[in-house]
Amino acid sequence: MVDAKQMANKALTTLSDLKPGEEAVVDSFCNEDVSLKLMEMGLVPGERISVERIAPFGDPIAVWVSGYLLSMRKESAASVIVVDRKKKEQL
Amino acid sequence: MKSTIKIALAGNPNSGKSTLFNVLTGLNQKVANFPGITVDKKTGSCFFVRKSDDQKISAHIIDLPGTYSLYPKTPDERVPFQVLCDPADEDYPDAVIIVADASNLKRSLFLCSQVIDLKIPAVLALNMMDLVRSMGIEIDLAKLSDKLGIPIIPTNALKKEGIDVLKQTVASLEPKPVKDFIQIHDYSPCVLSGIRETVKVKSNYAAFQVANNLEFLSTFHINPGSKEKIRSLIREFAFDAYDMQTKETLERYRVINEIVKECVVHKALATKKKITEKVDNLLTHRVFGYIFFLLILFTIFQTVFSWSSIPxxxxxxxxxxxxxxxxxxxxxxxxxxxxxxxxxxxxxxxxxxxxxxxxxxxxxxxxxxxxxxxxxxxxxxxxxxxxxxxxxxxxxxxxxxxxxxxxxxxxxxxxxxxxxxxxxxxxxxxxxxARIPVFTLLISLIIPNxxxxxxxxxxxxxxxxxxxxxxxxxxxxxxxxxxxLKNKEKSHFILEMPVYRMPRWSNIVLTILEKVKIFLFDAGKVIVAISIILWFLSSYGPSGTMQKLETKYAHLEQTQQNLSDKRAEKLENSFAGRIGKSIEPAIRPLGFDWKIGIALITSFAAREVFVGTMSTIYSVGDETKGQSTVHDKMLAEINQDTGKAQYSAATGFSLMIFYVFALQCMSTVAVVYRETKSWKTPIAQILYMSGMAYLFSLLVFQLLK
Incomplete structure (x- = not known):
């Protein structure tokens, strides 16, 4: 588990907060419900991902993971903690 | 090796597994681009020739449902786990062909590594190599094969490339020890050793899977005593399924990443499947995307109507x-x-x-x-x-x-x-x-073209x-x-969006043929049988009454009018007429007469029987046998109470609404029972849908008449 302060320090954010086109690296999961399924699909810590698009009505989202397009609901994406590349460069 | 071998095809959805299965066995089977379309366990057979002694080996091939992992998450993902982990299963294979999409290498290697650790002799068939090359990526197959410890054959099932080499390789596979992909035994030595002493499994990893899926083992060959023993092992050594699976998944991807780093070279900057991206910009657009979807639906309905009218x-x-x-x-x-x-x-x-x-x-x-x-x-x-x-x-x-x-x-x-x-x-x-025939007939009766x-x-x-x-x-x-309904289970939507590709026309043609065949033979059998029964029911009646009719008309002149009256009266007095009449009071409020009543009863088995029933009823009651269509006959039908056309707008719409709602399909009832494993759902469905049909038809007729 990561608290808010830690998240700010390490440029951590959740996958659901990224905008289309933004890139990030998977850090960890904060919800056990979907973490296994997502990890099996290749969304493992250390993997580079980028948000491809967000569906109309803001949900679900489509993400590039190791060369393919994976779609998931915002709710699942909110459980994926990622390192925002842009924020990290700023730090 | 034996002269007959069992081979399983395993792989991710969209990996080209079903196309390979078609090429190997030549059996008709549906291949689609939508993840998870291969839901049934499909089998076929073919011959392999072993290279060493040129011996012909007959192979029984099982096409397993597409899955991303051996852990079952949905009902159809239980099949690969069951078939590959239980040596007592009738389909437990002698060898596995793992089908992988080279452009999704990491994710494909995940399932591949799980199969490797099951210690069943395996071959990796690598598809879509041309796509990978066009993306500027080079894969060192010899090195990759060495790292994985299994042979790799590049294949293109659509162009039938690499198939012969694949067959030869499978036929020559020897059950030799492969090195562990990950050291699963170290995760929980006591539990895994305990399981291997209790149930017959072929590897530590299969034992690990058994520990994780203990509650899904309904079809696994394991006796209740052993199950209880495993349960106590799990408790005693605090085997936590979630932690174990997480650890396993992370470790597999760590090894895969290492291997991929060594074996895959990005020659050019990886282009991210640009065409798919551009098409998606349009097709998933917040306005245009929905317009396009509606447009497609609209085109389908318009085309289905106009294309098919001539044939x-x-x-x-x-x-x-x-x-x-x-x-x-x-x-x-x-x-x-x-x-x-x-x-x-x-x-x-x-x-x-x-x-x-x-x-x-x-x-x-x-x-x-x-x-x-x-x-x-x-x-x-x-x-x-x-x-x-x-x-x-x-x-x-x-x-x-x-x-x-x-x-x-x-x-x-x-x-x-x-x-x-x-x-x-x-x-x-x-x-x-199946409702189209009914709708088409009724629409043509009451709606001008x-x-x-x-x-x-x-x-x-x-x-x-x-x-x-x-x-x-x-x-x-x-x-x-x-x-x-109350349900605490979390709902997810995790779906791969495959790259767009040109339709594989041969697959589409096969799908159409398969579906038409099912309709003609499965539904057709019922329809022809019911047609014959109906012919009997509408030609014969209780012997006494029919005799009386014969004698009544025998004394009368043989005029056109009399002959026609005789036929109508015979139909009314036939078995069918009697059944229709007995339910008439219940359906009169909906605007239906006893002739429609007969059709409602017969079409309970299958909706499209309505049209056949109407044809039979009307050709029996008509003198110009077989010369005009049921449409003309129904159009000419006069309601004897009102003196107007029987198929008025009110009756027509009421009947259409009835067919919109009613569940008149035996096959649907059967398939719902099969999928839900209980009669509760299909029975609830019949009651609910029939109730709605009656209610809305009543409403429509009473408002329109």
Whole structure:
């Protein structure tokens, strides 16, 4: 588990907060419900991902993971903690 | 090695596994671009030639449902786990062909590494190498094969490349020890050793899978005592399934990443499947995406109607000619009568709808095969959620337009039990192709064939409205069910969006042929049987009354009028007429007479029987046998109470509404029972849908009459 302060320090954010086109690296999961399924699909810590698009009505989202397009609901994406590349460069 | 071997095909959805299966076995099988379409365990056979001694080996091939991991998350993902982990399973293979998409190498290697650790001799068939090369990526196959410890064969099933080498390699596989991909035994030595002493499994990893899936072992060959022993082992050594699976998944990907780093070279900057990205910009656009989807649906309905009208007229004309020919060339009698009014009437009622069913399945197969269906799910998930449905419910609902049976079977990809149940429950409300014959006939009776605004066919608009009513009813019912049912299980929507590709026409043609065959033979059998029964019921009656009629008319002059009256009176007094009449009081408020009553009863088995029944009833009651269509006969029918046409707008609409709602399909009932494993759901469905049909027809008729 990561608290808010830690998240700010390490440029951590959740996958659901990224905008289309933004890139990030998977850090960890904060919800056990979907973490296994997502990890099996290749969304493992250390993997580079980028948000491809967000569906109309803001949900679900489509993400590039190791060369393919994976779609998931915002709710699942909110459980994926990622390192925002842009924020990290700023730090 | 034995002279007969069992081989399993395993791989991710969209990996080209089903196409490879088709090429290997030559059996017809559906291949689609939508993840998870191969839901049943499919088998076939072929011959392999072993290189060392040129011996011909017969191979029994099992096509396992596409899956991303051996851990079962949805019902159809239990099959690969069951077949590959239980040596006592009848399909436990001698060798596995792992089919992988080279452009999704890391993710494909995950399942591959799990199969390797099961210690079943395996080969990796690597598809889509040309796509990888065009993306500027080079894979060192020799090195990769060395790292994995299994042979790798690059294949292109569509172009039949690499198939012979693959066959030879499989035939020459020796059950030799492979090195562990990950050290699974270290995770929980006591539990795994304990399991291997208790049940017959072939590897530490299979034992690990048993520990993780203990509660899903319903079909596993394990006795209750052993199960209890494993349960206590798990408790004693605090084996936590979630922690163990997480650890395993992370470790596998760590090893895979190392291997990929060594074996894969990015020559150029990886282009991210640019065409797919551009097409998606349009097709998943927040306005244009939905317009496009509606446009596609609209095109499908308009085209299905106009494409099929010409071949339908041909078929109808040919049958009329044939009946005429038979009537003229064969002596009159019971047999000729049965042939023309029983069998031929029934047959024409089925075959005439083949053009419509074929064109509908053409579109559905096309949408699946190009990858567009996954985008529809992506677009619709947010809109389906308030109704207790999932983006993945859209495929069953749209397929339901063709036929509820494959639609209900395709709900297996929905992992949430409640969402799956709701999808199954409401799918039969979507107007399927079996309703087309009924709708077509009724629409042609009461709606003029006119164009509005110069290009919109009025009959087409009414047909589309009927589909809309069914769709709204399905969503409304889903909403009610969502509020009634309680379920704490979390709902997810995790779906791969495959790259767009050109439709594989041969696959589409095979799909259409398969579906038409199912309709002609499965539904056709029922329809012809019912047609013959109906011919009997409407030609014969309780002996006393029929005799009385004969004597009554024997004394009268043989005029045209008298003959016609005699036929009508005979039909009224036949068994069929009596059944129809006995239910008439119940259906009169809906605007139906006893003739429609007979058709309602017979079409309980299958909706399309309505048309066949009407043909039989009317050709029996008519003197110009087989020379005009059931449409003309129904149009000429006069209501004896009002003196107006029997098929007034009110009766016509009431009947259409009845067919929109009623669950008149034995096959759907059977398939719902099979998928839900209980009679509760199908019975609830019959009661609910029949109740709605009666209520809304009553409402429509009383308002319009």
């Amino acid at each position: 339908m007229a041909w078929i109808q004309d040919s049958f009329n000619l044939l009946s005429e020919y038979i009537l003229q060339s064969m002596p009159p009698g019971i047999f000729t009568d049965l042939l023309v009014n029983g069998i031929l009437a029934g047959l024409s009622g089925i075959i005439v709808f083949v053009p419509q069913i074929a064109s509908l399945f053409f579109f559905i197969a096309l949408l699946e095969d190009t990858g567009y269906m996954a985008r529809v799910s992506f677009l619709m998930d947010r809109l389906m959620r308030p109704f207790g449905l999932n983006g993945k419910s859209v495929l069953p609902l749209v397929s339901g337009v063709a036929c509820a049976i494959p639609a209900i079977m395709s709900t297996r990809t929905i992992s949430n039990t409640k969402e799956r149940f709701i999808t199954i429950f409401v799918t039969p409300l979507i107007s399927c192709s 006119r164009f509005v605004f110069g290009f919109l066919n009025l009959q087409g608009i009414v047909l589309m409205s009927l589909y809309m009513i069914g769709f709204v009813a399905a969503l409304g019912s889903a909403l009610v069910l969502k509020l009634l």
